[in-house]
Amino acid sequence: MKKICFFLIMLLFFMLQATLFQPFRVFGVKPDLLLLSAVSAGLLFDLKWALFFGIIAGFLKDILGVQDFAFNVAFFSLWSYVSHLVSRKVHLDNELFAAIFVCVVAFAHIGISRIVFTFLGITTGSTGVFARTLLLEPLYTALFLPPAYRVFARLT
Secondary structure (H helix, E strand, O other): OOOHHHHHHHHHHHHHHHHHHHHHHHHHEEOOOOOOOOOHHHOOOHHHHHHHHHHOOOOOOOOHOOOOHHHHHHHHHHHHHHHHHHHHHHOOOOOHHHHHHHHHHHHHHHHHHHHOOOOOOOOOOOOOHHHHHHHHHHHHHOOHHHHHHHHHHHHH
16 A cells, blocks of 8 residues: 555656646756655665666656656666665665755766766757756755655655
């Protein structure tokens, strides 16, 4: 039942990210709630379920058409795996530490995405847009961790 609730919340995050959060952009940047879901799954579930939820979150993000298809499936499952490994070594029960971790993961995701796309010859926009996204999106995503994490933690 807990896993079904987590899945339903991920679907809610997908809907919010696709629709209601459009007007709440700050300098053109909005939080990545699906990345937040993938990282939270890694922190809260065993490895099998963390990877499952990471793949689902990546698939939902790919549906939004932000990057090439399957890019987010691969990377979100990676972030779920990394989150799971970190949660076994470091206690992230404190919301502040978990928010910092989410911020670091979002920063890494954006940076690695830019490197991969540049390597593949895919245009990714101007350096100014990249810098703004690299600085603001991790912070904006981390701000949403405390309320989301409280809900997620009750599920597990």
